[in-house]
Amino acid sequence: MCGIVGIASSKEFPIKGELLARLKKLEYRGYDSVGYATSDGICEKGVGELVKFIERVKDGKARTAIAHTRWATHGGVTEANAHPHSDCKGNLFIVHNGIIENYEEMKKDLERKGHKFRTQTDSEAIAHFLEEKMGKGMEKAMQEFMKDAKGTFAVLAIRKGDEKIYAMKRDSPLALGLANGEMILGSDIYAFSDKTNKAIFFDDEEYAIIDAKGYEFFDSKGKKVKKEIKEFTWARQEESKHEHPHYMIKEIHEQPVAAERLIRSLEADQAQKVEKLVNMMKEADRVLFVAAGTSYFASLLGVYFLNKAGLKAQTLIASEFENFMYADKTTLVIAVSQSGETMDAVTALKFAKGKGARIASLVNVPHSTIQRMSEVSLEICAGQEVCVAATKTFTNQVVALLFLASKFGFHADFEGLPLQIEKTIASNEGKVKELAKKLKDRNDIYILGRGLSYPSAREFAHKLKEIAYVHAEGMMAGELKHGTLALIEDGTPVFSLIPNGDADMASNTKEVEARGADVILVSSMPGSQFQIPTTNRGIFAILSVIIGQLLAYYIARERGLPIDKPRNLAKSVTVK
Ligand code: M6R
Numbered sequence: 044m045c046g047i048v049g050i051a052s053s054k055e056f057p058i059k060g061e062l063l064a065r066l067k068k069l070e071y072r073g074y075d076s077v078g079y080a081t082s083d084g085i086c087e088k089g090v091g092e093l094v095k096f097i098e099r100v101k102d103g104k105a106r107t108a109i110a111h112t113r114w115a116t117h118g119g120v121t122e123a124n125a126h127p128h129s130d131c132k133g134n135l136f137i138v139h140n141g142i143i144e145n146y147e148e149m150k151k152d153l154e155r156k157g158h159k160f161r162t163q164t165d166s167e168a169i170a171h172f173l174e175e176k177m178g179k180g181m182e183k184a185m186q187e188f189m190k191d192a193k194g195t196f197a198v199l200a201i202r203k204g205d206e207k208i209y210a211m212k213r214d215s216p217l218a219l220g221l222a223n224g225e226m227i228l229g230s231d232i233y234a235f236s237d238k239t240n241k242a243i244f245f246d247d248e249e250y251a252i253i254d255a256k257g258y259e260f261f262d263s264k265g266k267k268v269k270k271e272i273k274e275f276t277w278a279r280q281e282e283s284k285h286e287h288p289h290y291m292i293k294e295i296h297e298q299p300v301a302a303e304r305l306i307r308s309l310e311a312d313q314a315q316k317v318e319k320l321v322n323m324m325k326e327a328d329r330v331l332f333v334a335a336g337t338s339y340f341a342s343l344l345g346v347y348f349l350n351k352a353g354l355k356a357q358t359l360i361a362s363e364f365e366n367f368m369y370a371d372k373t374t375l376v377i378a379v380s381q382s383g384e385t386m387d388a389v390t391a392l393k394f395a396k397g398k399g400a401r402i403a404s405l406v407n408v409p410h411s412t413i414q415r416m417s418e419v420s421l422e423i424c425a426g427q428e429v430c431v432a433a434t435k436t437f438t439n440q441v442v443a444l445l446f447l448a449s450k451f452g453f454h455a456d457f458e459g460l461p462l463q464i465e466k467t468i469a470s471n472e473g474k475v476k477e478l479a480k481k482l483k484d485r486n487d488i489y490i491l492g493r494g495l496s497y498p499s500a501r502e503f504a505h506k507l508k509e510i511a512y513v514h515a516e517g518m519m520a521g522e523l524k525h526g527t528l529a530l531i532e533d534g535t536p537v538f539s540l541i542p543n544g545d546a547d548m549a550s551n552t553k554e555v556e557a558r559g560a561d562v563i564l565v566s567s568m569p570g571s572q573f574q575i576p577t578t579n580r581g582i583f584a585i586l587s588v589i590i591g592q593l594l595a596y597y598i599a600r601e602r603g604l605p606i607d608k609p610r611n612l613a614k615s616v617t618v619k
Contacts (some may be wrong), residue, residue, distance in 0.1 A: 044114030044613040045126075045140035046072035047217075049199040049208045049228035053255040055104040056225075059097055066110045067093055068233045071429055071614040072140075073114025076125035080136035081105035084203040088125035092608075106255065107206045109199045111138035114613040117146070118163030128167040130174035131159050134203045137173070139166035140230055141195035141215040142618055149191070169198055182265060185211055185250045189263040195386070195618070197245070199228055208253045212245040215617050216384050216412050219243045219251070219258060221272065226253045231384070231408060231615070232275060233427065243270045244410055275409050289606045291430040291510065295592050296468065299461040301435045302442050305424040306457045309446045319419045320377075320403055321450045324354060327375035327401065331368060332358035333391045334379040335616070337433040337505060341440035342379045343498035344584050348448030362619070364391035372399030379444075380404065381428065381436040382615040383411020390619060392416050405443050407436050430607045431614045432510050434592045437502060438464070438585055445581050455581040466576045467586045472593055474573065478563070479597030482536055488513055489530070489537045490591070491520040491555070493548045496540035499584045503538065503591030509609050511598035520551035533559035540587045541566035543578040565590050
C-alpha cells in the first residue's frame with residue numbers, strides 16, 4: 044500500500060500542479076495522510092485526503108521533490124507519522140512503501156548513537172540509518188541499508204541542496220518513467236502514464252541514482268546494472284469520472300465496453316498468449332489459482348468452469364497458500380490479480396516458484412510485479428479502475444477465466460455478453476436504488492449461492508461489506524441447515540442467486556423463506572425481483588454479481604459513505 048512519487052526535472056515545476064497532481068493518481072493506494080519534501084529542504088505533511096491538503100498548503104516550486112500517500116501500518120494516523128521522514132538535522136528526507144521488520148533493533152542502535160526519533164513509524168529508521176552511514180557517501184549508505192534491513196521497501200530519498208533522487212527497492216513496487224526533461228518515479232505507472240509510455244521497472248535488491256538528465260542502476264553491492272526500457276499503452280481518458288458522481292458507478296457502467304474489449308483482445312491480440320497458457324494448463328498435472336479478495340472469488344469461478352470442463356484445478360486465498368497448498372514442478376500456478384502487486388499473491392508465487400512450479404497470471408495492470416514474474420500473463424483489459432472496490436475488473440477476470448475454460452469445452456456465449464451486462468444494469472438499477480432505501484439500516488444481509496452461484500454470493504457480500512459497511516455473508520445454500528439457519532429470523536434479508544434450473548437452490552431458498560426470511564430472488568425466472576437475462580450458468584455468475592455491486596453502491600450512498608475510498612482499505616495491498 045502507500046503511494047510514492049519522485050520528480051527530478053531540468054526545469055522548476057509547481058508542487059501542487061505537478062508533484063501533488065501525480066500523487067493524486069496514486070491515492071487509491073492509501074489515503075490516511077500525505078506529505079512532500081523538496082531539495083530546498085521544504086517539507087509539508089498532513090492527515091487526511093489529498094484534496095484538503097492541497098487546499099491548505101502554500102504552493103511552491105521545485106526541481107527535485109518526493110511525495111507520499113500513506114496507508115498506515117506502524118504508528119497511528121497522525122501528522123508526525125505522515126511521510127516524508129527526515130534525519131536529525133532535516134537535511135535528508137525519505138518516503139517509503141513497505142515494512143522494515145527489524146526497525147526496532149535499528150532504532151535502538153541508532154538512538155544509542157545519538158539519533159532522535161520523532162515518530163512511531165518503522166520508516167523513520169531509514170532516514171536516520173542513511174544519515175548515520177552518510178560519511179561514506181550516499182551510495183555506500185544505501186548498500187549498507189540494503190544489507191542490514193529486513194522486510195520490504197520502495198524508498199525514495201533526497202538531500203537538501205542535491206538535485207538527485209536516491210531509490211532502493213525490495214519487494215514493494217517501484218517504476219521510473221522517462222519523460223521529456225524529467226524523470227518521474229512512482230509506485231506504479233499511473234504516476235506518469237499521462238506524460239510518457241516509457242518506463243524502467245526496478246527489480247528486487249536494486250538501487251538507483253536519478254537526476255533530470257539520467258539514471259544509473261546498481262545491484263545491492265554496487266555493481267552497475269543495465270536496465271531495459273519498456274513501453275506500455277494506457278487509456279488515459281478513463282481517469283476521469285465524466286458525468287458520474289463516483290468512480291464506482293462509472294466503473295459499473297463501463298462493464299459492457301470493458302468486457303467487449305477483453306473478448307476482442309483474447310480473440311486477436313492475445314490469442315497466442317491464450318494458446319500458450321492453454322498448453323501450459325494441459326501439460327501441468329494440477330492447475331492451482333492463487334488470489335485475494337475479489338480476485339479469489341473470480342478464481343473460484345475459474346475452478347468451477349475448468350473442473351466442469353474436465354481439468355483438475357483448485358484455488359486458495361493467497362495469504363494461506365504456503366500453509367495449505369502443495370506445489371512442485373508438475374504444478375502450474377495462475378495468479379489472478381487486478382493490481383498485479385498484491386504482496387500475498389507475490390509471496391505465494393515466490394513459494395511456488397521455489398518448489399519448481401510454473402507461473403502464469405491474469406492481471407489488469409501491465410508490467411506489474413506479478414506479470415513480470417509470469418511465464419505468460421493475460422491482461423484483462425478493464426482499463427484503470429480507480430474505486431477501491433473491484434467491479435469491472437471482477438467481471439473481466441471471470442470473462443477471461445470463462446474464455447480459458449471454453450478452450451476446454453465449457454460453453455459460454457461471448458458475443459452476447461456485453462449486451463446482457465448492459466441489460467442487467469438497465470433493467471435492475473432503478474429497482475436496486477429503491478431497495479437500497481429499504482435496506483440502508485439493516486445490519487445483516489445474507490446471500491445464498493450454490494455451485495457456480497456460490498462464488499458470486501461471496502463477491503456480492505464482499506461488495507456490501509467493503510463499500511456499504513454492511514455485515515453481509517455469502518453462504519453455501521446447502522450448508523445452512525448445518526448451523527447458519529439459526530441466524531434467520533422474521534424479516535432477515537436473504538438474497539438467493541438461483542442459476543437457471545437449479546432445483547436444489549430453489550428448495551434451499553424455500554427453507555429460509557419458511558423461517559420468515561425476506562427472500563429476494565436474483566434469477567432468470569420470471570417474477571424474480573432481479574431478473575438476469577441469461578440461462579447460461581457461466582454468464583449468470585457474472586450478471587448476478589452486478590446486482591450486488593449496484594446494491595452496495597446505492598446503500599453506501601444512502602448512508603453517506605466515502606464510496607470510492609472506503610475506510611481502512613487501499614486498492615493495491617503491498618504488505619503481507
Ligand atoms: O489487486 P488484487 O486483485 O490482487 O487485489 C486483491 C484484493 O485486495 C481486492 O480484490 C480487494 O478485495 C478489493 N478491495 C475488492 O473490491
